[in-house]
Amino acid sequence: MTRQSTPDERRPANDGRRVAARNRAALVGAAREIYAEYGLDAPLSAIARRAGVGQGVLYRHFPDRAAVATAVLDENVRQIEQAAAAPDADIAGVLGVLTWHQTQSAAFISVLHIDGAAGRSGIPEYAAALSGRVERALRAHLPDGHRLATEKDDLMIAVAMVSGAVTGPTREQRERRAVAAWRLLDVEVGPVRPFDDEQRGQPPLD
Incomplete structure (x- = not known):
């Protein structure tokens, strides 16, 4: 059979x-x-x-939770690194990409509040690593004499301060508050948009 x-x-x-x-x-x-x-x-x-x-x-x-968070937030960090690696990159442009991601994700904001303090007690290792990658991408274009280069910790403290201002029910409201926070810090920020928009030839988000 x-x-x-x-x-x-x-x-x-x-x-x-x-x-x-x-x-x-x-x-x-x-x-x-x-x-x-x-x-x-x-x-x-x-x-x-x-x-x-x-x-x-x-x-x-x-x-574990760290593996999930890393898989999700790696894309945010990778776009900032790509923006920093672009031939015409400058600190204002990279900050614009960073700011867009701040307006998109409460989780990404949580990572930025770490202040790049890798190894500090109580900070998850994956979060410190992601924050450190963001800091290195920004510092690659931070010129001598820039407002955020005066003291060692100024850069990521400013990023954390802006993150704290990113509130509101819509992305547009959060973006306005983020840009206003950078302005109050007297820091120039480029267009607030994801890096992929430039690569794909799409218009920036208003």
Whole structure:
């Protein structure tokens, strides 16, 4: 008697990898939304629910909170690093990209409040590492004599101060407050937009 294959047996072997990739993408997207709204202290269960998967699936992809946060916030930091690496980059332009990300994510703001103090007691290692990457990207274009270069800690203290001003129910309101905060600090900031807009030839966000 010929044995009939079951649907699972007929499924291509790489289907599992496709499902895993979809689940991971859904989890990162959900985490980005949850963290943007509620910050890094949001429960992982909320992320799993938003992604439409169980918590067991989340933990298969991300063993702990640090792994989830790093996967989400790395994109924010990477855009700032890309802006800093552009041939025509200057401190005002990089600050503009930084400011856009400040208006987008409460989680990113939480990282910037760390003041780049890697290794300080009580600061998660992943958060200190992300903050340090932001600081290095900015310092690469901080000229001697710039207002933010007077004292060693001035740069990231100013970034944290602006982060504290980024409040409001809409991105436009948060951007106005961020730009006003930079102005009060007497610091020039370039167009507030994500770096990818320039790469793709899209107009800046107003």
